[in-house]
Amino acid sequence: MKYMVVECHVGYVVLLDERGNFLKAANFQYQLGQTVENPVLMQSWASLQKRRGRIARLAALAACFVFAFGILFYQLFAAVHSSVFLSINPAVQMDLNRMGKVVRLRGVNADGVALLKGYDGEGLSQLDAALQLVDRAAAMGFLEEDGQVSLAIDAPNEELFQDYSALLRSGIEGHLEGQTTVTVQVIRYTPDWQPGQPISSSDAQTGSGGADYNDTDYGPNSDGVTDYDTDYGPDSDGVTDYGDSDYDFDDG
């Protein structure tokens, strides 16, 4: 590429290249009208600023991605999504993230604080943590034969409550099978929950040979036996029960 010197200044020259571009370059004692090759072109502040602007925009975009990723990461892994209040006698609150991993453990009562002393369950699944805490309680003499393990689950929706309920109850029962006879009760957490408070039979979902007062034909409490009411099926008593009905009649 050849450049024609079209203007000379103290600190620079203006060159015209063969493509019609006008550029500023270092003045190596050039003369007007001279044709040069390989000049040292000025990095124009416009292009510098554009580059800086581009870099700044890229940096801002990268920062947005990091921020968005950070928020996503926090939501998935760090933010508390649900809680399980494990009560034997020691009462412990397990805060879980969306993945069901423990993000925080807190002793709810003095025995719970003692149970957690020297124990780090962060990052474990809710079941692994619960099993380890049950073992610690047994080792420390808190869990005895015919004892009770209560779980109050604070979940944002019914589906999660049912999932955790089934997982924890079957997991703890299976873990203790052959070791000790313990009743596992699962209830839905309410703000007035207190560790060790009596749990009514209507509230509890129990296992380990206890009476199942929430016998149902569906879900985790299904006992595999269909319950027919007295209007229909083999147990029909021949007398139709009007009144409370699952169906709405449309007279029209």
Place this chain on the structure above:
Amino acid sequence: MDQEHSIVQQVYAAKNDVQAADWLIREYLPFIKAQTAKFLQRPPIEGQDDELSIAMLAFYEAIGGYSRLRGNFLHYAAMLIRHRLIDFQRREARHRGHISLHEPQGEEGVTLEDSLADTKNHSEEFLARRATQTEIEDLTAQMWQFGVSFADVAENCPRQQRTLEACRKAMEYARETPELLEELLKTKRLPISWLSQGSGVDRKTLERHRSYLVALLLIQTNGYEIIRGHLAQVLKGGVKR
């Protein structure tokens, strides 16, 4: 503090005034030489050391790129000078190992250039250069009538290929429309609407690069054959630096 304030005012004035920028560079030439000497670890020789030219260009760049947020202007300029000198040194290092035509050879100190057969016609070259200078001076004077200098045009020159193509499209239309060029010379104004409608180029693009278009359109008019020739092909008799 007053001196700093004064320099900043001068720098801001020089950003938009070519003559003010030239004046400022001349005023601070001792500073520029001192920065170059610091880099070379010896005083620079004017007219011989390319580094001094690079430092002056860097100082001019500093004028354009400076803002008060950058702090002290001379510190900023010193930093830019150093960066440019380092870049230049790296660029020149690529040519190390090449033999210079000006390097004295042998005991008598005869340069390689002197020993080569001289096939150039110096008088023809001188006349060609003089003709080119006259054309450029004429074009400069004509551009001044439009309030445009080559330095302005360099600032205004499109950088993106897309914009360059758009401007070329406008110039192609102007070249094929002599009446438009006559209008340009008569009114001393760029007929942007006409150019936009005729070439199909967006009006805003033409307005943004007005100075550049004025220069290129004037080159299309009579009297600038040498410069037009340079744009089309290599100018014969040009001297390599």
